Amino acid sequence: MNKLRTVIVDDHPIVIEGLKTLLKNEDNLEVIGGFSNGTQLLSYLERNPVDLILLDVTLPDIGGMELCQIIKAQFSATTILILSNHTERSIIMQTIQNGASGYLLKNSSLDELRQCIASAVTGNICYSKEVVEIISRPTKNQLRNTPQLTRREKQILSFLAEGKTSQNIAQELFLSPLTVDTHRRNLIQKFEVKNVAELIAAAHQQQLL
Amino acid sequence: MNKLRTVIVDDHPIVIEGLKTLLKNEDNLEVIGGFSNGTQLLSYLERNPVDLILLDVTLPDIGGMELCQIIKAQFSATTILILSNHTERSIIMQTIQNGASGYLLKNSSLDELRQCIASAVTGNICYSKEVVEIISRPTKNQLRNTPQLTRREKQILSFLAEGKTSQNIAQELFLSPLTVDTHRRNLIQKFEVKNVAELIAAAHQQQLL
DNA sequence: TTTCATCTACTGGTTTTTCGGTATTTTTTA
DNA sequence: TAAAAAATACCGAAAAACCAGTAGATGAAA
Numbered sequence: 001m002n003k004l005r006t007v008i009v010d011d012h013p014i015v016i017e018g019l020k021t022l023l024k025n026e027d028n029l030e031v032i033g034g035f036s037n038g039t040q041l042l043s044y045l046e047r048n049p050v051d052l053i054l055l056d057v058t059l060p061d062i063g064g065m066e067l068c069q070i071i072k073a074q075f076s077a078t079t080i081l082i083l084s085n086h087t088e089r090s091i092i093m094q095t096i097q098n099g100a101s102g103y104l105l106k107n108s109s110l111d112e113l114r115q116c117i118a119s120a121v122t123g124n125i126c127y128s129k130e131v132v133e134i135i136s137r138p139t140k141n142q143l144r145n146t147p148q149l150t151r152r153e154k155q156i157l158s159f160l161a162e163g164k165t166s167q168n169i170a171q172e173l174f175l176s177p178l179t180v181d182t183h184r185r186n187l188i189q190k191f192e193v194k195n196v197a198e199l200i201a202a203a204h205q206q207q208l209l
Numbered sequence: 210m211n212k213l214r215t216v217i218v219d220d221h222p223i224v225i226e227g228l229k230t231l232l233k234n235e236d237n238l239e240v241i242g243g244f245s246n247g248t249q250l251l252s253y254l255e256r257n258p259v260d261l262i263l264l265d266v267t268l269p270d271i272g273g274m275e276l277c278q279i280i281k282a283q284f285s286a287t288t289i290l291i292l293s294n295h296t297e298r299s300i301i302m303q304t305i306q307n308g309a310s311g312y313l314l315k316n317s318s319l320d321e322l323r324q325c326i327a328s329a330v331t332g333n334i335c336y337s338k339e340v341v342e343i344i345s346r347p348t349k350n351q352l353r354n355t356p357q358l359t360r361r362e363k364q365i366l367s368f369l370a371e372g373k374t375s376q377n378i379a380q381e382l383f384l385s386p387l388t389v390d391t392h393r394r395n396l397i398q399k400f401e402v403k404n405v406a407e408l409i410a411a412a413h414q415q416q417l418l
Numbered sequence: 419t420t421t422c423a424t425c426t427a428c429t430g431g432t433t434t435t436t437c438g439g440t441a442t443t444t445t446t447t448a
Numbered sequence: 449t450a451a452a453a454a455a456t457a458c459c460g461a462a463a464a465a466c467c468a469g470t471a472g473a474t475g476a477a478a
Contacts, residue, residue, distance in 0.1 A: 094416055129332060
């Protein structure tokens with residue numbers, strides 16, 4: 001097998017250099033480029049085949065998330081590993097949902113990086129130890145008690161998320177609009193929110209939609 | 210190292226038996242129990258230490274998601290691997306967020322199961338090949354073009370998600386309520402939705418919140 | 419069987435959103 | 449620097465949501 005053609009994308013040139021040095025002696029990959037923003041990377045990808053991208057999420061021009069999507073859409077054979085300092089679970093999950101094959105914190109050991117690269121190029125998704133902990137740690141949302149919804153309430157909640165009015169919902173469920181109104185108000189109370197907009201946001205955060 | 214004390218939870222007794230047979234000859238684990246619902250499992254866990262749980266998501270009494278959370282909260286040393294037929298990405302992501310160490314489809318090979326078990330008990334998160342594909346595949350939402358929002362619109366979108374009214378927002382941003390109104394209407398147009406409730410739902414699905 | 423949760427429905431009034439326009443100023447970008 | 453995009457602001461009317469409170473019917477569990 002040929003060496004993995006690898007590029008590094010980070011807005012700190014020092015990080016790029018550091019990684020290059022660290023990976024210099026790896027015999028299964030070769031760093032063939034380093035870029036400090038997304039535009040540069042994309043125009044490089046247009047002309048050169050790349051097997052592996054070590055990508056930071058915070059870039060000056062295009063966000064790492066968007067970049068992931070774009071790369072995966074246009075160059076689906078390329079593997080993306082995120083190297084970042086962000087420890088928020090939502091960011092990690094988003095990068096994975098956007099096609100990244102793994103997520104490491106920048107303080108990961110070279111050994112972890114090696115392992116993740118090896119795992120990622122064979123099609124797995126790989127996280128560094130610390131990242132696994134973050135992912136598995138319950139969210140604040142999950143800690144604070146999720147309101148207990150009745151069947152009807154769940155039903156009406158999902159209708160509301162579809163932008164339906166009380167009238168609409170009442171018609172579909174053969175109820176009085178006033179009843180639907182009551183349910184909506186109970187939902188708003190249970191979630192301790194101000195209106196339906198916030199209700200939908202809260203329900204989404206607690207993965208009820 | 211002692212053998213991994215393993216239990217299987219599935220509402221189909223056949224699956225339990227099948228897995229038991231398959232895993233009989235593994236020398237690093239021992240199946241010490243099989244349950245067909247969540248309540249049975251939980252009361253067993255109260256009395257017996259368990260290292261590994263092979264868990265189905267669809268159970269008659271408690272959902273696999275909830276079960277994951279409960280187990281991780283009370284018996285954090287126990288590793289959970291999900292064995293399921295559900296191929297929806299959201300379900301997979303949710304089980305992981307709830308503390309599962311991996312997700313396999315029921316048609317996975319014994320080899321994949323072995324690998325995932327090995328990987329999971331050392332603290333990694335592991336998916337079977339097919340599951341990796343599901344996770345990495347872009348969502349429909351991501352395929353249909355995400356509306357291009359201006360800075361102001363993003364700002365007002367997030368305020369709306371907090372349940373603020375036009376008046377509130379106008380005050381905070383030192384704008385006329387009428388201006389905020391216009392922005393809100395533009396947002397609703399861009400997302401092609403009927404009202405703010407649906408707007409928030411759509412924005413959430415496209416990970417803009 | 420009684421109690422509790424849920425579902426249903428109402429009154430009446432206030433606030434907010436939504437719809438369909440228009441229009442000026444500021445900022446960006448080609 | 450001209451054109452395009454974004455941000456600002458307005459009007460009026462209708463629709464819908466929100467608030468506060470009440471209350472009968474139903475069904476499940478203790």
